[in-house]
Amino acid sequence: MEFHSHFLKKPSTVMIPFPFSGGQPRKGVEMGPEAIKKAGLQQQLESLGWEYQEDNSISWDQINEMLNGDEAIGKMRNPRSVSKASEVLADAVEKHAKAGHLPLTVGGDHSLGTGTMIGTARAYPNVACIWVDAHADINTPLTTPSGNLHGCPVAFALGLEGAYVEPYKSWLPNPPINDTNRLVYIGLRDIDEGERKILKEHNIKAFSMHHVDKYGIGKVVEMALAHINGNTSRRDRPIHLSFDVDAMDPSVAPSTGTPVRGGLTFREGHYICEAIAETGALVAMDMVEVNPSLESHAAEQTIAVGCSLIRAALGETLL
Helix, strand or coil: CCCCCCCCCCCCEEEEEEEECCCCCCCCCCHHHHHHCCHHHHHHHCCCEEEEEEECCCCCCHHHHHHHHHCCCCCCCCCHHHHHHHHHHHHHHHHHHCCCCCCEEEEEEEHHHHHHHHHHHHHHHCCCCEEEEECCCCCCCCCCCCCCHHHHHHHHCCCCCCCCCCCCCHHHCCCCCCHHEEEEEEECCCHHHHHHHHHHHHHEEEEEEHHHHHHCCHHHHHHHHHHHHHCCCCCCCCEEEEEEEHCCCCCCCCCCCCCCCCCCCHHHHHHHHHHEEEEEEEEEEEEEEECCCCCCHHHHHHHHHHHHHHHCCCCCCCC
16 A cells, blocks of 8 residues: 555554444444454554554443443433543544544444544644434434434534533533534435434535435545535545444445445445545544444444445555
């Protein structure tokens, strides 16, 4: 692999395992990081020329103990444990990004996106996030129909109206990031009514599966990159890629908690990662919602897809 980056001096990544499922009710997703590690992620990335480290400094005993007695606040389920997990993750991501590494956070559920977005933004104040997902995850505590906080991380990270509530309020950026030009969605196909309103009110760039069908994945990614770079030909704004495996069609990645038919094909998902790698602008990545507790063959297939997407984002090419 020929290494190319506008921001990293060398190909160096720190994998941050995030074995946490408190953002949603279905158990098993906390097993995702270990399953992806056991699939050989370190060896795969080292074969691409990346220096690989792992950060196991997060105290999960404390967070899981908090989770066991975590009562709802309003609609929000497990608010204290989810907020605390995101807070300590933000610190870890910030530390590694500022040290010149690419933080690779492997979940766990997508509630972690609050921490990774904020941590990356502390190191790269003008970073943009490309959020690849079937779901927008931009509900606020005021709009969430379920109270599951894996559906709210973007709202917390951006500091949208209704997001400055305890326990998040004590550590969210103030003033908030609240720059919706730093966000682009790809792959949406299951959006709550409150989220639809938020996307329209804030004029957030979102490419649903309708757009993928209409324009093709190449054009969609090109439009996404143009948007975050101010519609210029430049491709040097730092990118945080947050990839929920449920963006893929369930026939490709079946072992996930909230599968939705009509998703990205194997090649469409990989093209997104490959095109971002080509820019040399990737500075952080999340891979989330792999649930190895489901049927074994489906789990093996999904774990393999998760590893493959990570490799593509870090520069693996077909030729």
